[in-house]
Amino acid sequence: MSRPLVLGFETSCDETGIGLVRGQTLLSDALATSMAEHERFGGVVPEIASRAHLEAMVPTVHKALSDAGVGLGDVDAIAVTAGPGLTGALLVGVAAAKAYALALDVPLYGVNHLAAHVAVDELEHGRLAEPSIAMLVSGGHSSLLLVPDLAQDVQELGRTIDDAAGEAFDKVARVLGLPFPGGPHIDRAATEGDPGSIAFPRGLTGPRDATYDFSFSGLKTAVARWVEARERAGEPVPVADVSAAFQEAVVDVLTAKAVRACRDHGVDHLVIGGGVAANSRLRALAQERCDAAGIVLRVPSRRLCTDNGAMVAALGSRLVEAGVAPSDVDLGADSSLPIEVVSR
């Protein structure tokens, strides 16, 4: 008998992602994004994202099915992001997933978006070593996790106490006059700059600071002050240098804390996920530091780092195989679903 075919729904932010996974094999990953509609607002507008999810839902399901060469009748289980994320956006996916599960008479798994970011790596690199340390960095979250068992035991070690890492990229990009979303633009500008040219602060790295928490709001303010001082003095702003120095400050803290978490917990596998994991400097520095510390680093390909439906299907598949009980039919969305709740 072949392994179960899982259809995954992701609508926690601005991407309508529908993915199909069989076992740990990725079959398709269809995506509709409303990013372009948010650009002029400088950030994701929840109501615009929710409207776009509704419009995109059924066509994106069909795209995923046809890309995989399967029909709705072949689906064995459905998984959907139940949180964390934007409530109105989450609810479009949850309602659609519940309706498909009812109509197809298959089990439904409401899953945690952050755990799904970890699970997606299994589609490319095989079964996760357990325990692993996972670091999730995106526009919406920045967390360090200890993962003894991805299907039912994920523990939070630390998180951002203010801005998410990706948010800091967006805000600094705005200060520098670069477009939204800021991550890719800063990454590109930084390649021409000198990361050592400006000493920006490293948040929460003092001896008495929380070991695994992050803070990026002070860094963002420091960059804005530096740029404004330049502007007031009538001098040109060296966009490449500021980008490189800012980016270095972010990834230095991220990678140092991730490696520290591995060492403190005696764990020799690190997974990095989330949109910021697409950052080239983060990938390079993490590799360098993991190599030096004897840690095996796993980072999904860029396409799978950002939000998508395959990650939800991947976690759903894990839950099916682990024999975890499906969700109740009154499943709802929880915008601040704690990471400890892998499925509900």
Next chain:
Amino acid sequence: MLVLALDTATPTLVAGVARWSADQGVQVLAERALPSGNRHAELLTPTIREVLAEAGVRTRDLGALVVGLGPGPFTGLRVGIVTAAALGDVAGPVHGVCSLDAIGDGARSVVTDARRKEVHWAVYDADGQRTAGPGVDRPEDAPVTEPVVGDVRFAERLGRPVAAAEVTTAGLLRAAAPQFDRPPAPLEPLYLRRPDAVPPAARKAVSR
């Protein structure tokens, strides 16, 4: 033909199963009207399952679905529409109707809660045909005529009596029946309001 009807445009979640034929009209087999407030997302699918079971109907037996397209609070409205679209993807064509058309019958004006101290309204003639609306306005500005039915909490601000009435399965089918012999139109929610979003002003200095 067996029809599943649902509506989430008002605080009362409505789901029903009915038999419909051109000559015999609507026969409701099972119906729920739940005062679910803002829990439509949690309760809609279980409620649909209940009415299907009570009517002894499987999703694959359905000949069509009907869904209220609003106007109504956006998040709840989308839950109903995406649920209908997903069920319909498996079970059959989905016909969308203006939710206000499914409240009361005959000559009347209909008002429902649009939040922000405004009402959604529409006006109907003696044949039950909508002659104005749907619109969204402050109650004082809504061009309604008596009798008024719908959300009674607005009687004072309308300056007219309002008879309590809600969306019904029969009302949804009655509103959709003229479309049953046509391929369904795309399900466009009746939002009536644009998203609240303003492009950011010029960058503010962080240092003073």
